Amino acid sequence: MPAVVEPIDEARGEAKPRKGWFFNPYVQLSISILFSAAAQICLKKGADKAVPGILLGIEGLRSGWTWLGIVAMVSSLFSWLYGLRFVALNIAYNLAGFVQVLVPIASWALLGEKIGPVRACGIVLVCAGVWVVARPLMHVKEEL
Amino acid sequence: MTPLAFLLVLISETCSAAGQVFFKHAVDGNPRCKAAKLTAGVAVMAIGFFLWIGLMSRFQLSYLYPFDGLNRIILMFAASIFLKEKMTIDLWVGVALICAGVLLVSGS
Numbered sequence: 001m002p003a004v005v006e007p008i009d010e011a012r013g014e015a016k017p018r019k020g021w022f023f024n025p026y027v028q029l030s031i032s033i034l035f036s037a038a039a040q041i042c043l044k045k046g047a048d049k050a051v052p053g054i055l056l057g058i059e060g061l062r063s064g065w066t067w068l069g070i071v072a073m074v075s076s077l078f079s080w081l082y083g084l085r086f087v088a089l090n091i092a093y094n095l096a097g098f099v100q101v102l103v104p105i106a107s108w109a110l111l112g113e114k115i116g117p118v119r120a121c122g123i124v125l126v127c128a129g130v131w132v133v134a135r136p137l138m139h140v141k142e143e144l
Numbered sequence: 145m146t147p148l149a150f151l152l153v154l155i156s157e158t159c160s161a162a163g164q165v166f167f168k169h170a171v172d173g174n175p176r177c178k179a180a181k182l183t184a185g186v187a188v189m190a191i192g193f194f195l196w197i198g199l200m201s202r203f204q205l206s207y208l209y210p211f212d213g214l215n216r217i218i219l220m221f222a223a224s225i226f227l228k229e230k231m232t233i234d235l236w237v238g239v240a241l242i243c244a245g246v247l248l249v250s251g252s
Contacts, residue, residue: 040205047200055152056194059201066197100213107206115206119252123206125245126213133216133238 017086029083029095035076037102041110042069093134100127145250149202152195153211154218159192161218210249213242 017023046066050059060066084092104123107113115123145153166185170178199208217239223229 040209043197044200044205047197050197050201056191056198058194058197060194060197100210103209104206107204107209111205113204113206116252119206119249122245122248122250122252123210125241125248126210127245129238129241129243129245130213130216132241133220133235136232136234136238137216137220 025083025086028079029087029092032076032079032083033095033098033102035072035079036096036099037106039069039072039076040099040103041106042066042072044107044111045069090135093137094131097127097130097134100130145203149199150250152199153208154214156192156195156199157212157215158218159188159195161215161222163189163192164219165222207249207252211246213246217242 017025021027042065043060046060046063046069049063049065080092080096100123104115104119108115163185166181166188170181170185220231220235220239224231
């Protein structure tokens with residue numbers, strides 16, 4: 001559930017990013033995507049500590065992993081907003097689609113989840129769909 | 145996935161989409177009720193967030209996360225209902241791909 005908030009449009013294109021690789025907008029967007037995927041992994045680890053079967057996972061707040069996940073989500077949001085000041089929205093949305101790839105890979109590598117062929121095909125289709133709608137969606141989001 | 149769990153996924157994704165719309169309006173809409181919009185945005189996002197954690201405690205992450213693609217579909221339909229935006233061919237292709245993918249994942 002990546003939080004996506006657009007900055008005010010006029011700011012884009014005028015400002016110059018600060019010098020140094022860390023302030024490169026694409027580096028920041030990549031960091032944002034990595035943090036966003038990491039947040040899901042941390043939240044999952046926290047949620048596993050919560051009592052399953054309840055409606056709201058407020059119990060999860062008792063785990064440090066959940067808080068780490070929240071920190072990762074907020075960091076991801078800041079990097080995203082910084083990146084969007086310099087990079088066109090459609091490019092940013094296309095890049096954001098990588099989260100849909102990263103999360104299942106990380107679930108397999110870090111959480112030891114088994115991904116069967118059916119699920120893998122489903123994930124590929126969702127990714128394709130996310131990329132197809134990236135450009136028109138940017139327009140929709142500007143309007144809403 | 146049970147119908148109830150799927151309903152919870154839909155509610156969670158709708159909350160997160162609604163939160164984004166509230167934030168957007170708080171940032172560049174009429175500044176008069178900015179605080180109210182921000183509060184509303186935080187409130188619905190928090191509901192969506194905790195529903196998501198609750199779902200996470202029941203499902204594998206690689207199973208649950210693809211359902212996040214529905215977020216984009218909800219935003220598109222919101223735009224077509226509230227703003228009378230036309231659904232383009234691109235959007236329908238994307239909707240079909242995401243739905244097919246989610247269907248496959250839910251059967252896995």
